[in-house]
Amino acid sequence: MSPPPSSLLSLNTATTRKQWGLAQAIEGCARHGIRGIAPWRDQLHAMGLQAAAKAIRSHGLTVTGLCRGGMFPAPDAAGRSAALEENLRAVEEAQTLEARCLVLVAGGLPAGSKDIAAARQQVHDGIAAILPYARKARVPLAIEPLHPMYAADRACINSLAQALDLCDALDPHDEGGVGVALDVYHVWWDPQLEREIARAGKRRLLAFHICDWLVPTRDLLTDRGMMGDGVIDLPRIRSWMELAGYEGFHEVEIFSELDWWRRDPEEVLEACKDRHHRFG
Amino acid sequence: MSPPPSSLLSLNTATTRKQWGLAQAIEGCARHGIRGIAPWRDQLHAMGLQAAAKAIRSHGLTVTGLCRGGMFPAPDAAGRSAALEENLRAVEEAQTLEARCLVLVAGGLPAGSKDIAAARQQVHDGIAAILPYARKARVPLAIEPLHPMYAADRACINSLAQALDLCDALDPHDEGGVGVALDVYHVWWDPQLEREIARAGKRRLLAFHICDWLVPTRDLLTDRGMMGDGVIDLPRIRSWMELAGYEGFHEVEIFSELDWWRRDPEEVLEACKDRHHRFG
Numbered sequence: 352m353s354p355p356p357s358s359l360l361s362l363n364t365a366t367t368r369k370q371w372g373l374a375q376a377i378e379g380c381a382r383h384g385i386r387g388i389a390p391w392r393d394q395l396h397a398m399g400l401q402a403a404a405k406a407i408r409s410h411g412l413t414v415t416g417l418c419r420g421g422m423f424p425a426p427d428a429a430g431r432s433a434a435l436e437e438n439l440r441a442v443e444e445a446q447t448l449e450a451r452c453l454v455l456v457a458g459g460l461p462a463g464s465k466d467i468a469a470a471r472q473q474v475h476d477g478i479a480a481i482l483p484y485a486r487k488a489r490v491p492l493a494i495e496p497l498h499p500m501y502a503a504d505r506a507c508i509n510s511l512a513q514a515l516d517l518c519d520a521l522d523p524h525d526e527g528g529v530g531v532a533l534d535v536y537h538v539w540w541d542p543q544l545e546r547e548i549a550r551a552g553k554r555r556l557l558a559f560h561i562c563d564w565l566v567p568t569r570d571l572l573t574d575r576g577m578m579g580d581g582v583i584d585l586p587r588i589r590s591w592m593e594l595a596g597y598e599g600f601h602e603v604e605i606f607s608e609l610d611w612w613r614r615d616p617e618e619v620l621e622a623c624k625d626r627h628h629r630f631g
Numbered sequence: 632m633s634p635p636p637s638s639l640l641s642l643n644t645a646t647t648r649k650q651w652g653l654a655q656a657i658e659g660c661a662r663h664g665i666r667g668i669a670p671w672r673d674q675l676h677a678m679g680l681q682a683a684a685k686a687i688r689s690h691g692l693t694v695t696g697l698c699r700g701g702m703f704p705a706p707d708a709a710g711r712s713a714a715l716e717e718n719l720r721a722v723e724e725a726q727t728l729e730a731r732c733l734v735l736v737a738g739g740l741p742a743g744s745k746d747i748a749a750a751r752q753q754v755h756d757g758i759a760a761i762l763p764y765a766r767k768a769r770v771p772l773a774i775e776p777l778h779p780m781y782a783a784d785r786a787c788i789n790s791l792a793q794a795l796d797l798c799d800a801l802d803p804h805d806e807g808g809v810g811v812a813l814d815v816y817h818v819w820w821d822p823q824l825e826r827e828i829a830r831a832g833k834r835r836l837l838a839f840h841i842c843d844w845l846v847p848t849r850d851l852l853t854d855r856g857m858m859g860d861g862v863i864d865l866p867r868i869r870s871w872m873e874l875a876g877y878e879g880f881h882e883v884e885i886f887s888e889l890d891w892w893r894r895d896p897e898e899v900l901e902a903c904k905d906r907h908h909r910f911g
Contacts, residue, residue: 460846465864467820500780502820503846503862513822540747540782542793566740566783568851582783584745 352586355601355631360624361387361415363560363604364394367619369612373398374406381410383620387600389416389558390448392441404447414450415600416493416532416558417441421455423477424470424507426462431473434458438481445490451599452493452557453485454532457506470507478521478529486528493532493557494518500571511538511547518555527554533592534560534604536575539583545591553596561585561631562605573608577622579630589631601631632866635881635911640904641667641695643840643884644674647899649892653678654686661690663900667880669696669838670728672721684727694730695880696773696812696838697721701735703757704750704787706742711753714738718761725770731879732773732837733765734812737786750787758801758809766808773812773837774798780851791818791827798835807834813872814840814884816855819863825871833876840884841865841911853888857902859910869911881911 362385364376371379373394380388388407395403395417407414420441425431438455445453457474460467478492485492496514497506508514514531522529531551538544548556563581568574578585589601603623605611611619642665644656651659653674660668668687675683675697687694700721705711718735725733737754740747758772765772776794777786788794794811802809811831818824828836843861848854858865869881883903885891891899 460862465862467862467864471822498780499778499820500848500851503844507820509820509822540779540787540789542751542789564783568780571780571848571851582740582745582747584747 354628361600361602363389366605367616370616377406387413387415391418414448416452416454417445417450419454422458424458424461424473446488452491457508459504492529495532498537530555530557532558548591556597560602560604573606575605578626634908641880641882643669643882646885647896650896657686667693667695671698694728696734697725697730699734702738704738704741704753726768732771737788739784772809775812778817810835810837812838828871836877840882842885853886855885858906
């Protein structure tokens, strides 16, 4: 395959979160010619929403996603209600940033629960409750299936098939407004991946996150690799995305306590560009 | 649900591997009234096959599985061929032990490869090559789907659906001799689990391994929990197994560097019995 266009590269700011605040990440992207950015809400709040929106706009960057909404399951109605309010704030922020989507990380089992089916129902109900608002705000909701190793404590939506079934349940008449964020780290192992990407199609494929799976992986959460350092066949997965009609950005999202979070962020951004070109 | 019969409890000797050799584990099971045992091949070789078979027989224990065959993918034909020979030895050992099955852990990506589809084909071809011998020896081959976090380095068979598809491909006329070992640790998160256990049915369900998923999980490999200490709804999964016709043992397999491997093995076996009764 030919290399991916560098114009499609986006920086998820988790990749430089230990070194840079959002203002620095925006400046960094602009300086390095990276045209997309995906902020996290904690950094957004630290910078200020209006200041961030202005800086992003002034550099002509595209917000490829806002991270993140979700976290719907809770042990009681008050907790679920608080989660909905938090999600509505996230929708508003995504609207202000003109984000391509609001990424939803479903949430795991409520404290003390072993009932993953019930947690999944709570995720469905939570997204159903915010979807009308998100549609009105023109903020597509991107359900991100997370790796099964996060099923208990982060997200009980764990495969692309499951996320698409959820989309179908939430949007039975295909009106849109809900789809998926596909992160290769979470789904690369899935034997149904090619088929499910084709099933998703352009309308449901709202974001594409890239990084690599390291062997060995030393930590469940913060040992992701830079593209090319692991075992994920990125060009193959990208080819499936392109066949399905996806034309959006390729967002680099790397949690890396032991490596990339310790490096000079200028070097990290150079590596993102180089590895995206060579291995993306 | 009523508690599971204690007569169905089996000890996978990985659970006490840091404290006990196989001879001690056999004695321990006999002393504690645990009627099933599942040895690992390294411990079997250390004790000696005939001595182990004799000790197991003299105590009237059932070998609920031999761990393990598999590890089929290799970078070259010589490596794949060596894997087949190793698997034939494992079949012979399982036959000598009158094991209910030989557990197959597929193997991951060959060194340097990113082609998981090719690795999966090699697993298919490897099992196809040994299946006639296993059938002749009356040793059922139990493909164990491993958690997706092991896809790269341990097993590229990562869901029950995928393992059953593989069984169907290997045994299209349902002659038997190949099925699955279901370990709750690997599959508890799977939204298709209930459906696929029903699909598997009695004929394909060759083994049932239990333990628990801890939150947080501190290590990808050696931080499994004792039944009741984590988030897996064991009675629900057992009910699906029973509905599908499974009448075999419940084998406790716990890798636990930080906890159970540091305890007095007498206490570990008491805990296995108690937790199986209360949470199994």
